[in-house]
Amino acid sequence: MAPLALSAQSRDTFWRSLQTLNGTRVVIALVLLVYLSVDTRGLHNSGDLLYARVCGGYLALSVLFAVVAARWRRRFLFQLLSQVACDLAVISLLYVGGGGVRGGLAILYLFPLAGCAILAPLVLALFCAALVTLFVLGDSVWRLLNAEGDAAVLQAGMLGAAFFAVVLLVNRMAARLILQEELAVQRGLEIGVQQAVNRLVMSHAGDGVVVVGPDGEIHAGNPAAQQMLGVAGALGLRLGALPSLHAIAQAYDDWRADPARATAFVTIKPYTDPALQDMTAAWNGRRDLAAHLKLRFAAAETTAPGLERNVIFLEDVTAIENQAQQLKLASMGRLTASIAHEVRNPLSAIGHATSLLAEDLSAPVHVRLLRIVGDNVARVNRMVEDILQLSRKAHSHGEPLALGALVADLKDEFDELHGLDRAVLDIAGVADITVRFDPVHLRGVLLNLLGNAVRYASRKPSSIRLFVVAAPGWPPELHVQDDGAGIAPQVRAHLFEPFYTTSSRGTGLGLYLARELCLNNDAMLDYEYRFDVAGGASPASSGRFVITFARAGT
Structure with a gap:
């Protein structure tokens, strides 16, 4: 195989x-010079000086060949x-002077x-083997x-057969190695092109892509993911860190435990994480904002043991949620007056x-029917009041408010309203x-959140x-x-949408109104998962509603 027909990498291999x-x-x-200096049986007796000069000239030519090939x-x-x-x-000179086949120098032909079998085409290698075989046979016949x-003569014939066998075997092995190298080079080029395309696509993708290990270690992330999560300086760390x-x-842990849960919605605040302060100007400018992300999990098909990799696709749905809220709010405003x-x-x-009717009807069946009518009238009236608050909430007064005093007063009212033991609400x-928050609005928001909490809490001490x-x-x-x-x-995913509820007694407007009241006071209400560590125990995930107030002085 001629090296000029190969790739640049294979040609370099040929030159090496x-x-x-x-x-x-x-x-x-x-080695030949050393051999001639110690051999006292053959070459010395046939002319030491001549053969020493032959070996010396061979050494000089060998050095010259090496220099020419390098330069x-x-x-x-x-x-x-x-x-x-x-x-x-x-x-051949040394072979003849050494006594032919009996001299033992025929092995040097190999x-x-x-x-030649490795670096030249097979035809040329066989031609050289044929020349050597004819020379060895001719020398034996002459002798x-x-x-x-x-x-x-028999020994020379066997040597000739061995020369041909070696040339064929070595040439085929070398050809196979060269083909394998060519294939590896081609695959390397293809992989390099694919990686370049992947990097280009990932760098311009709007959705985030994060590659993590089984323990949550972050191995890679495209620019969109780094912007969403703030992990540009956190590669190699674990998500939980x-x-x-x-x-x-x-x-991510929930998905690994149950692969059917391949989609999740989360809220993160990388801008309020002290570990990420001053990392980029983009994050510093968005410290007060939360990111609502849709997560999709997928496992990469890796066969190597110990190299499990999973991919998290992140979609920022904050703008979509805000737009949907604005559209619903506009529709709600048109509906309110009607x-x-x-x-x-x-x-x-x-x-x-x-x-x-309740004053005139006393039969049990009539009383039950009237109570059903009254309950549904109250429910519809509560829905109307909630909707009317959408128009009344616009008049906020963001004066400074002492949070501790308001919460203490609210606790007394709430305990009495729900008949709770004072240790339940901590x-x-x-x-x-x-x-800075309108006290009427904040009271309404907290009453709504605490009402939801008391519905699901165990009512044990400090359960709320x-x-x-x-x-x-x-x-x-x-x-x-x-x-x-x-x-x-x-x-x-639908928690703060109007008219979305999982309770048969709810209107689906409470949390929506609570968030709108917070937004009207330059605050933010969201449901978040945080890790709680108690008494040195391992972190445990816990969901809670979080009201993020406006900064002091804003």
Whole structure:
């Protein structure tokens, strides 16, 4: 196989092999000089000086060949054949002077023949083997004619057969290795192109892609994922090691435990994570914002043991949720006026008529029917009141508000309203801080959140907790947490949508109105997963509602 028909990498391999052949030639020339200096039986008796000069010249030519091949990488086949011709000529001189087959120098022919079989086409290698075989047979026949015995002819024939066998075997093995190298080079080029395309696609993709290990270690992430999560300086760390990514870590663990849960919705705040402060200007400019992400998990098909890799696809649905909320709010505004005039007045008449009927009807069946009517009238009236709050909430007063005093007063009212033991609602973690929020609006938001909490809590001591999370330089947060079951991811995706509810007694407007009231006061209400560590125990995921207030002075 001619090296010029191969790739650049394979041609380099041929030139390196030629240099190896040159180095081996120098070693053989030195060995021959040493051999001639210690042999006292054959060559010394036939002319020491002549053969010493032959070996010395061979050494000089070997060094010259090595220098030329290193400095002048052209005419590969010409250089190779020139070197092989020199090898055959020198070895033939030594072979004849050493007594032919009996001299033991015939083995030296294997060196140039093997080199030619590796680096030259098969036809040229067989031609060289044929020349050597004819020469060896001719020398043996000549010696036979000169009455030097007949055993040498058989030995020469066997040597010729061995030369052909070696050339064929070495050439086929070398050809197979070259083909394997060519295939590897081609596959490497294809992989390089594919990797370049993948990098280009990933760098311009709007969705985030994160590659993680089985333990949650972050191995790679495209620019979109780094922007969403703030992991540009966190490659090599685990998801659970970053407080801002605990929600993703929990969703990832849930998926590994149950592969059917391949989709999850989470809320993260990488901008409030102290470990990521001042990492980029983009994150510093968005510290007060939360990112609502849709996660999709997929396992990469890797067969190597210990190299499990999973991919997390992240889609920022914050803008989509906000747009949907705006559209629903616009529709709700158009509906409010109609409901206020067309529903509330007839509803009041129905309620009044029901009260009059209750005075005249005393039969048990009538009382039960009237109670059903009254309950549904109250439910519809509550829905109308919630809708009317959408228009009334616009008038907010964001004066400074002492949070501790408001929560303490609210606790007394709430305990009495629901008949709770005072230890059930724990407000010990509420710091006496000042926030900017309309007190009427904040009271309404907290009553709504606590009403949901008391519905699912166990009512044990401290089963419902209110506490403040505040750090210097960061907006304060008020957490509302209970010991009930967390909200499922599929419910979390629609949690703050109007008229979405999982309760047969709810209107689906409570949480929507609570978030709108918070937004109207420059605050943010969201449902988040955080990791709680108690008494040195391992982190446990816990869902809670979080109100992020506006910064002081804003």
